Amino acid sequence: MTLDYLPFLFSLIALFYSSVGFGGGSSYLAIMSLFITDFFEIRSTALILNICVVTIGTLGFIRHHVFNLKLFWPFLLSSIPLAYLGAQVKLSQTGFFLILGSSLIISGGFMLLRYMRAKLYSKEFTLTKKMALGGSIGLLAGVSGIGGGIFLSPVLNLLNWKDPRTVASLASVFILMNSIAGLVGLTVAGTFQLDGNLIWKLILAVLLGGGMGSYLSNRKLNLRILGGLTAILVIYVGARLVLVHGFGIAI
Structure with a gap:
């Protein structure tokens, strides 16, 4: 595969x-780690694409009255500053991918356990618990170079906080806010880098795919199936990162 296939x-x-x-x-x-050698370009590009996709998703959840700021603000208040600080941590490329891969394996495992349950129910969290979860995952999001929703959503689902669609809407805005904070952190740290020719092609591609995915999400499809499939994909991506960057084994 070459870079020409990346947009598709x-x-x-x-x-x-x-x-x-x-x-x-x-x-x-x-x-991107397979084709682009500039580590900082990879992180910067991923955050830009994250923002594009979840902006569409967030607007869709707002339009369909799923987004609820009264429920979400404690998660966001604690996560944004810590995502900003985490983005300024300068890791080696190997260390970065090992942290990201290990986190994804754990995250995907939690997500899979949640969607394998026979019954999905929900409960409320205290303000302190919301802020503690938001802050810790926001920091991990900043260090790992992604929005953090992929960590937050499995934890909330496993702990039975609200229904899967409400969790998905929080994950979307959580990723949006923390990706923006992460970009600011990269810029302040002097590590924000992009390939001007490639980024626009990728932005157009993810806007198209993200728009279609957001539409499907709000058609009230079976989120148990979608969540289970996503969990398997997350585990695979995490395992591949650990094996390739930690042990030099390609799968």
Whole structure:
């Protein structure tokens, strides 16, 4: 595969991930690491694409009255500043991908356990618990170079916070806010870099895929199936990153 195929592939990734409220940043990072040597360009590009996809998703959730700021603000208040700080942490390329891959494996495992349950029910969290979860995952999001929704959503689902569609809407806006904070952090740290010729092709591709995925998400499809499939994909991406960058084994 060459860079010419990336827009098509990223469009499919955006479609799939946006259907469950994610931006696809983890897969963008994993795939770009195979073709782009500039580590900082990879992180910057993934955050830009995340913002494009989840902006569409967030607007869709607002339009369909799923988004609820009264429920969400504690997660966002604590996560945004920590995502900004996390983005300024300068890791080696190997360390970065090992942290990202390990986090994705754990995240995907939690997500899979949640969607394998026979019954999905919901409960409320305290303000302190919301802020603690938002802050810790926001920091991890900033360090790993993605929006963090892919970490937050499985944890909330496993802990039975609200229904899967409400969690997906929070994940979407969580990714949006933390990706913006992450970009600001990269800029302040002097590590924001983009390929001007490639980025516009990828933006158009993910906007198309993200728009389609957001439409499917709000058609009230079976989110158990979509969530389970996404969990399997997340685990695969995480395992591949760990094996390739940690042990030099390609799968």
